[in-house]
Amino acid sequence: MSSHAICIMFSLHIILILLSGACKAAAAPTMNHTTDTADREALLCIKSHLLTSKPAGALTTWGNSSVHFCRWQGVVCRRRRRHGLMAPRVAALRLEEEGLAGKIPPCISNLTNLKHIHLPVNEFSGSVPPELGQLRRLVYVNLSFNALSGMIPAELASCSRLQIIAMRKNNLEGGISSFLLNSSLIQKIDLRTNNLSGPIPPLLMNSYASLEFLALTENSLSGEIPSSLGNLSSLAVLIAAENQLTGGIPASLARLSNIHLLDLTYNNLSGTVPSSIYNLSSLTSLGIAGNGLVGTLPSNMGNTLPNIENLVMSENNFQGGIPRSLANATNLVVIHLAQNSFSGVIPSFGSLPNLQKLMLFQNHWLEAGDWMFLSSLMNCTQLTMLTLDGNNLQGDLPSLVTNLSRNLEYLVLGSNHITGTIPAGIGDLVSLSMLYLQDNKITGPIPASIGKLHNLYAMDLSKNWFHGNIPASFGNLGRLSELYLQENHLSGAIPADLAGCKNLLALNLSSNILSGPIPDGLFGKLNQLSWLLDLSHNQLTDSIPDDVGSFINLKSLNISNNNISGRIPSTLGSCELLQALRLGGNSLEGQIPYSLATLRGIKEVDFSQNDLAGEIPEFFEVFNCLEYLNLSFNKLDGPIPTKGIFANATSRVFLQGNPSLCTSTKSLHFPLCSMGHSGRKNRVAVYVLAIVLPSVAVSLLFALFLKKRTRKDSRLMHESSKEPRIRSYNDLSKMTNKFSSANMIGSGQFGVVYKGSFPDGEGQMFAVKVFKLGQSGASKSFLAECRALRNIRHRNLVKVITACSTYDPLGNEFKALVLEYMPNGTLADHLHTKSRYGCLSLGARIGIAVDVASVLEYLHVWSVPPMVHCDLKPSNILFDDDNLARVGDFGLAQFLHGFSSYGGHQNSTSLFGPRGSVGYIPPEYGLGSRISTEGDIYSYGIVLLEMLTGKRPTDELFDDGFTLHKYVEDALPQIGDILDTDLSREIVGDHSSPTESQEQDNETEVQKCILQLLNLGLLCSQEAPKDRPNIQDVYSEVLAVKEHFLSCCAKKT
Structure with a gap:
């Protein structure tokens, strides 16, 4: 071949190569466009299935043709090599808290290069799409805090690269499928707060070599904790609280050498805690509260748990003492050992500089008079919570309690046997938000220095022996939400300064000796009260203020058993959320106001033992929530309503002691109504008859009186003898023949009972119970019996006729009750x-x-x-x-x-x-x-x-x-x-x-x-x-x- 021909052929070859390159260059944009189109269409498909509550949210940027989809908000792309070129592909969706709603569409699987799905804190519903299993590159999926339901799809087993799965706080159900065990790369599983059930599946050998975080709290998982969990050598966090797990804590968990958080609280676990668990030196938090665990704590646990910060073992049946070695665990922040059966001495914790919360309430301390532990706590300058209620703490409340940390927010010492007084220095604990000293034997006046606790949110000093006035300084407690002072011996007037407690939700001053009127304007200033206002069992006087109508959110109002007079305020009708209204045991008069018809949610009404008159309002018949109605012992008249609560044979309606009431049905123990009472519409006719025929009525009554005069006089004398006036010591001495042993018919712990009769009682026999006041508790027994029998009436109870509290001729205190005589x-x-x-x-x-x-x-x-x-x-x-x-x-x-x-x-x-x-x-x-x-x-x-x-x-x-x-x-x-x-x-x-x-x-x-x-x-x-x-x-x-x-x-x- 000639050299000319060779040159021509070489030139043609060069041209073909150039043409081929040009073709490839021309084809490349087409291929890249195809890739762009697939991911773009998948994103638009996802958008079309979702709603958003954010007008300017991420999805508003999706679909803008002038912006590449990789720049859409929440979309993250990574370049991937395809056909020799680098093309951008969607690698992650990050749409946290975007207000997205609807179902996650199956077309999400068309994003074939997706590695990360991060969609927490939205409103997604429906099931987790099984198509997620097609995303073979998926590494991370977070669907937490949504409303997803159904089961965790088994198709996720195909995602062999999956490392993190988080579906916390949804409505997922079913069991934890064993498919999750197929991934040796998984590092984190968070399925907390769902409706998952069934057992925790056992682990396959060598599975989960990388698992570091396993969270299953707040489900309905049952069965025993698999011992194979001990094979998770990398596990740092194991949380399975608030399930229904049973059996014991596996000893194999002690092999988790990297564990720092172990939380098994609130299950049904039983047995003893394996001693090897206390050797997990890496633990910073141990939570096993709320189970049925037993046994004692090892004496050296403070040494074997050197890194422990949170120790939560409450609500079990642990016994013995609290190890003194805990004082060596200097990282401790929280010690929660309450509601067990620990005994002995409360150890000193003064060497714990980081201690913030010490909760030891409801245990059985045998040497509870030792307050040395309290002095050691003065070194715990970070202490914010101290709860020791429900123990056997005795002796005077030490003044050194006022030297505790100025950071102390919760001081709870209620339900003990503490005596003495509250130190005035209590006002120095300026961070206190909760002060609970209820149910003790603390006496003296309540210190006014409490008024300096401006952060106080709740205070309970009830059921003690406090006396004196309620401090006016309480009016400085502007943040106070709950105040409980009931069952003390507090006296004087309710201070008007309480009006400064404008955020009160609950106020209970009942069962004291408070007197005087309710301060003017107080109710109007305390209009935030919503839970409770209880002023009962005091000696309050005057009328109920009209501003009681300010309690538009109040649920329970109790002013019973005082000396309140006047009418029931019509403004009470504004308290439309009332569920309980108790005004019994006063001297209220007038009619029940019709304005109360607005109280349609009321459940309990007690107006008993007053002087109310008029008819029973018909609106009680339509109170659908009414469960208890006590109108007994008033002066009500007219027909008893027949509908609603009055028609329910099992209802709690009490109308006795209103002799002028009548009924249209023989089933009630009241007289049948006359024709005049047969219907309220007939009242006009009754009034006309009463005017036209007065002489006839008077004549008839007079004739009846003459006919039965002797018999009625005899009966009235007999009734009078049954309920004589209050007697003196001399009267009782005479009727019992000077408390002769011949008249003695019984003797008990607190009293001797004699029989006798009053000189003017026509031989009617009574029982006289004379209290042995030299016996400890006898005086309180007398008061107890008076209070009890004053408030109860039943045909099978022995009736108290009268009481006597005086002095005998020698000046000795004398207390006695006169009761019905029981001859048999x-x-x-x-x-x-x-x-x-x-x-x-x-x-x-x-x-x-x-x-x-x-x-x-x-x-x-x-x-x-x-x-x-x-x-x-x-x-x-x-x-x-x-x-x-x-x-x-x-x-x-x-x-x-x-x-x-x-x-x-x-x-x-x-x-x-x-x-x-x-x-x-x-x-x-x-x-x-x-x-x-x-x-x-x-x-x-x-x-x-x-x-x-x-x-x-x-x-x-x-x-x-x-x-x-x-x-x-x-x-x-x-x-x-x-x-x-x-x-x-x-x-x-x-x-x-x-x-x-x-x-x-x-x-x-x-x-x-x-x-x-x-x-x-x-x-x-x-x-x-x-x-x-x-x-x-x-x-x-x-x-x-x-x-x-x-x-x-x-x-x-």
């Missing part, structure tokens, strides 16, 4: 002194059980406030002329819900020994538990067992843990050997105890009644209060037994 002895007499009083039939015993249960139901449920008898026993159950059972002796009774039974200090236990009598006292009272209705239920159960077996709970048979309860429990269902001999004799023959083979098939009706009562007695006398029934269930049960007995068994017995 006590239940104890009938059970254990049969030769004198005779035996009780089964029917009589069932009737007594019903009557006593009826009294307890009245005290616990219908009495306002509820009352606990505290000393129910056979000797306090008496029989009147008709052998009707009557419950008496209220000397130990206590009101519940913030009311004491004598207006002063109400301790969690008795002021004068355990409340009740040996054998009948519930076991929890002996351990210092609070008085409760469950205590009366226990006593009732013992009485029931005693009635049926004839054995006292103090019988010599019962010793060394063998009790009357156990005696009956061991015998059932065989009853022949444990019944009272009189009962056995009564049911002998056809009703003899069945043999074992006959028990199920041939049990007699009488034995069914007895067995039912014995089982009820056992249930009521259960050791744990929570296992006892409430009185309404008890009353229903004994009523059912009585009805069954009367219908099937009465003739047989």
Whole structure:
């Protein structure tokens, strides 16, 4: 080939190469445009499925054709090589808190290079799209704080590069799928606050080698904690609080050498904490509160946990002492060991310079008079919270409490046995926001220096022995939201300066000796009150101020049991959010104002024991929320309404003591209305008749008077003798023959009871209970009984006729009560002194059980406030002329819900020994538990067992843990050997105890009644209060037994 030809061919080759390059260059923009289009269209698809609440939010920039999508807000791109060129691709979506709503669309999977999805704090709903599993490059997904539901999609298992998954605070459900175990790269899993259920799946070998953070708190996970979690060698945070996990804490968790936060609080874990857990020296926070863990704390735990900052072990059953070595853990910030059974001495923590919160409330300190720990806390200058309430702290409140950290915000020492006075230096704790000293024995005046605590938010000094005036300086507490001073001996007027507490939400001054009128304008200044205003059980006078209508947000208003007079203010109708209105026990007059018709959310109304007149307003019929209405002992007249709460047979409506009321139905215990009262529209006709025929009416009345004069005079004299005027010492001495032993009919812990009659009483017998004032607690017992029996009325209660509080001729204090005389002895007499009083039939015993249960139901449920008898026993159950059972002796009774039974200090236990009598006292009272209705239920159960077996709970048979309860429990269902001999004799023959083979098939009706009562007695006398029934269930049960007995068994017995 010639050289010319070669040159031509080489030139052509060069041209082809150039052309090829030009073609590629021309094709490159087309390929890049295709990539741009795919990601751009995917973003626009996402936008089309979403809504936003932000007008200028990120999505407003999406779709602008003049701006490349990589510059759209929230879109992050990375260049990727494609066909030899670098092209921008969407690598991350970052749209936190953008107000986005709607479902996350499946087209998000078209962003095939997506690595990061960061969409927290929006309003996404629907399920997590399973199409996320197609994003094979996905490393990070955060969908926390949305409203997503459904299950975590299993398709995420395909995202083999996934390192972080966060879906906290959604509504996800189902279990934690084991697919998550397939990724050895994952570092963080945060699934807190969802509805996930089922067990925590066990880990596969070598899985999660990189996992550092596992958070499963606030779900419904169950089962045991897998021991395989101990294989997570890199785990630094394990949070599984507030689930339903059971079993023990695995010892394998001690292998987590890098753990610094372990939180298993509020589950159902049990057993002891493995000792090796306390050797996790890397721990900075240990949370195991709210479980059922037991055991003691190792003495060296402060040395083995050198980095611990937060120690939260409250609400368990730990015992023993708090290790002194904790003082060596100098990084401690929070110590929360409350609500356990720790005992011994509270150690010194003065070596903990960073300590901010020390919470040791509700434990069992045995040497609680030692306040040395308090002096050591003066070194803890960062201390903000000290809570020691509900312990056995005793002795005077040390003045050094005022030397605690000036940063102290919470000082809580309530429900102890602290005495002495509040040091005046308390006002130096200028950071205090909460001061709780309630339920102690602190006395003296309340220091005015408290008025310097301008940051105070809540103060509770109730149930102490404070006296003197309420300090006017309290008016300086402008931030105060809650003030509780009830059940003290505070006197004087309510200071008008309280008007300065303009942010009060709750104010309780009840059960003191406050007097004088309610200050003018006070209510108007305290118009932020919304929870509670309670001024009851004082000696306040004058009328209710009209500015009471300022309480437009108030839920509960109680001004009962004072000396308030005048009318009910019509302005009360402005308090439309009221749920409870109690004005009983005053001298209010006039009609119930119609303006109260606006109180449509009211639940409780008590206007009892006043002088209210007129008719019952019809608007009570349409109060749909009304549950309790007490209008008793007023001067109301006219027809009783018939609709709404008045039509409900089970409703709590009390109208007794209004003799002029009438009814249109015979089911009520009121006289039937005359034609004039048959309807309120007929009043005009009644008034006309009254005017036209006055002489006829007078003549008829006069004729009736003449006809029955003698009989009526006799009856009136008899009634007068039943309720004589208050008597002097001399009167009582005369009627009891100078308190002769011949007149003595009983003696108890606090008093001696005599029988006698007044000279002007025509021989009518009374019982006179003279209190042994030399006995500690007798004076308070007198006040308790007066307060109790003044407020309760029931046909099965012994009625107090009058009281006497004076001095005898020698100048000694004298206190006595005059009561109805019960001539037929006590239940104890009938059970254990049969030769004198005779035996009780089964029917009589069932009737007594019903009557006593009826009294307890009245005290616990219908009495306002509820009352606990505290000393129910056979000797306090008496029989009147008709052998009707009557419950008496209220000397130990206590009101519940913030009311004491004598207006002063109400301790969690008795002021004068355990409340009740040996054998009948519930076991929890002996351990210092609070008085409760469950205590009366226990006593009732013992009485029931005693009635049926004839054995006292103090019988010599019962010793060394063998009790009357156990005696009956061991015998059932065989009853022949444990019944009272009189009962056995009564049911002998056809009703003899069945043999074992006959028990199920041939049990007699009488034995069914007895067995039912014995089982009820056992249930009521259960050791744990929570296992006892409430009185309404008890009353229903004994009523059912009585009805069954009367219908099937009465003739047989």
